[in-house]
Amino acid sequence: MSSVPFSIGPAAQAAPVRPPAAQEAEAVGRPAPRPAAPPVPVKAEVRELEFHYGDFQGLKGLSMPVHERRVTALIGPSGCGKSTFLRCFNRMHDLYPGNRYRGEIRLLPDGTNLLASAVDPIEVRMRISMVFQKPNPFPKSIYENVAYGLRVRGEGNRRAIDDKVEQALRSAALWDEVKDRLQDLAFNLSGGQQQRLCIARALATDPEIMLFDEPTSALDPIATASIEELIADLKDKLTILIVTHNMQQAARVSDYTAYMYLGELVEFDTTERIFMQPKRKETEDYITGRFG
Amino acid sequence: MSTSRAGEDLAALRELIGRHKRRDVMFGIVGLACMMVGVVTLIVLFIDLLIDGAPRFSWDFFTSFPSRRAGEAGILSAWVGTLLVMAVTMVAAVPLGVAAGIYLEEYAPKNWVTDLIEINVTNLAGVPSIVYGLLALGLFVYALGFGQSVLSAGLTLALLILPVIIVATRESIRAIPGSIREAAHAVGATKWQVTYDHILPYSVGGIMTGVIIGLARAIGETAPIITIGALTFIAFLPAAPVQAEFPFVSGEWLFAPFTVLPIQMFNWVSRPDTAFHANAAATGIVIIVATLAMNALAIRIRYRIRQRIKW
Ligand SMILES: Nc1ncnc2c1ncn2[C@@H]1O[C@H](COP(=O)(O)OP(=O)(O)OP(=O)(O)O)[C@@H](O)[C@H]1O
Ligand SMILES: [Mg+2]
Numbered sequence: 001m002s003s004v005p006f007s008i009g010p011a012a013q014a015a016p017v018r019p020p021a022a023q024e025a026e027a028v029g030r031p032a033p034r035p036a037a038p039p040v041p042v043k044a045e046v047r048e049l050e051f052h053y054g055d056f057q058g059l060k061g062l063s064m065p066v067h068e069r070r071v072t073a074l075i076g077p078s079g080c081g082k083s084t085f086l087r088c089f090n091r092m093h094d095l096y097p098g099n100r101y102r103g104e105i106r107l108l109p110d111g112t113n114l115l116a117s118a119v120d121p122i123e124v125r126m127r128i129s130m131v132f133q134k135p136n137p138f139p140k141s142i143y144e145n146v147a148y149g150l151r152v153r154g155e156g157n158r159r160a161i162d163d164k165v166e167q168a169l170r171s172a173a174l175w176d177e178v179k180d181r182l183q184d185l186a187f188n189l190s191g192g193q194q195q196r197l198c199i200a201r202a203l204a205t206d207p208e209i210m211l212f213d214e215p216t217s218a219l220d221p222i223a224t225a226s227i228e229e230l231i232a233d234l235k236d237k238l239t240i241l242i243v244t245h246n247m248q249q250a251a252r253v254s255d256y257t258a259y260m261y262l263g264e265l266v267e268f269d270t271t272e273r274i275f276m277q278p279k280r281k282e283t284e285d286y287i288t289g290r291f292g
Numbered sequence: 293m294s295t296s297r298a299g300e301d302l303a304a305l306r307e308l309i310g311r312h313k314r315r316d317v318m319f320g321i322v323g324l325a326c327m328m329v330g331v332v333t334l335i336v337l338f339i340d341l342l343i344d345g346a347p348r349f350s351w352d353f354f355t356s357f358p359s360r361r362a363g364e365a366g367i368l369s370a371w372v373g374t375l376l377v378m379a380v381t382m383v384a385a386v387p388l389g390v391a392a393g394i395y396l397e398e399y400a401p402k403n404w405v406t407d408l409i410e411i412n413v414t415n416l417a418g419v420p421s422i423v424y425g426l427l428a429l430g431l432f433v434y435a436l437g438f439g440q441s442v443l444s445a446g447l448t449l450a451l452l453i454l455p456v457i458i459v460a461t462r463e464s465i466r467a468i469p470g471s472i473r474e475a476a477h478a479v480g481a482t483k484w485q486v487t488y489d490h491i492l493p494y495s496v497g498g499i500m501t502g503v504i505i506g507l508a509r510a511i512g513e514t515a516p517i518i519t520i521g522a523l524t525f526i527a528f529l530p531a532a533p534v535q536a537e538f539p540f541v542s543g544e545w546l547f548a549p550f551t552v553l554p555i556q557m558f559n560w561v562s563r564p565d566t567a568f569h570a571n572a573a574a575t576g577i578v579i580i581v582a583t584l585a586m587n588a589l590a591i592r593i594r595y596r597i598r599q600r601i602k603w
Contacts, residue, residue: 126480136471139601149479
């Protein structure tokens, strides 16, 4: 093929986070996303998803699987509908009037259609948590930020909450930095710490899927590296969908990649194939920076 | 094309900037003058009140009932009346106003009915207070049979400041960034949980500011209180709300006749005997100081909250 293969830049090589070799190592250790290997179980199946903001159609018939305990990256030029797509998974669009879904997102193994109007968006959000682009901690203490999801679920046991908070903060690699000041206001943390706090908040309730919408775009390179490392660790436990503008980040953290353009899914495949041998010309142009 | 400006060109540019700057200065002077008209008038008025009223200030002035002799008259029944009326106003207006504000901002469907209500609420703030007085005379005094009482007066003023509280509530709710609201929804909170755990606590500073500013307005209101029939000469206090014997609390004071500070002042001003005018001035000082103190408190609360929660 005449395609210019995506070269993982020096920044990526220098990153301590996830050397390119990690993907291979993993492919050996676990069922790899290769046709020959046993298929990776699917956590959610998107079928013919359409979405309207009032009269404007934001998503036009998307279909793709989301593989269990894998990281799926959504890439594409600004305004192509990545955030719109991501926010369908936790029914965030329900908060605003005039938004409509069509098609389905089936959560497996139970087969619940997340978009069905009979399914309560609260139930969906309790199963699928989200980390936003800009860190958005509550103006409460660090402890209360992480505990909030548990309180919403009616957890009243002090000890149980304490344990969960510690566990979540440890998983978010924040425990050591904040364990002596859990009652401090979350706003006093640095941007990177705030984002990890938001990850801890999303983790505390044991979600099945975690959604990340450009979680590092407001952070410096060091904070970014720590978040990427975290995402790599988290996928042992849960399924991750991440929107990113940064091609190298997609290459570093994800197992699968979906390329979107103007509300449509252009190509979905393993990250390796999307970056090394994309089937579509548009994908290749975008990946190689000839567009977008 | 030369890259540097010729000397002539530069001079013209400087001349232009100079002309524009002169306009700056001119407006500065005009604006200052306009502002001084307001501020100086206020200060002169206050000093005039002070000169007239200061000699009357004494402990007795606050602990005496009104009297036929100007030198012995005091404002005891008036300030107690004001306090009781304000208590009723606050208890009635705060829950109603805050709930209405939250409903309009968080729960109300976005349609033309809501828009209509919104416009009405905002306009209510501009209705002359005597109109509220007339409404209250018909509703509270006669229809509901509360009579010319503390209760009627408190409810009337509550109606008057309701729009202020509703608007303040909505504004401080609107100041909460959407990202915080989304964060709360994203962990699975219901609308009520978001409201109770986040919206309310984060907007409480703005709401309190609105309440205090509303009360500061109510404290000086005279017209609607006269309309519902406050007395101008009250030589007794309403029954105390706390009693020595069972059931210890009494609601009798709610139905007592009353007077308030601005009415006491109005009464004294309208007397031909100028000795009473000093009493009026002293009462005016009390009202102004109370209002200023409340506004200062509101500013302080707002400042404190801003320091703690900055979006
Ligand atoms: N609330 C809204 N109402 C109407 N149109 C919207 C709304 N939000 C987004 N859109 C439109 O939907 C399209 C997709 O937006 P979206 O935010 O999903 O893009 P994105 O891929 O996440 O872009 P970016 O990379 O810049 O974040 C855009 O054309 C945008 O203008
Ligand atoms: Mg986006």
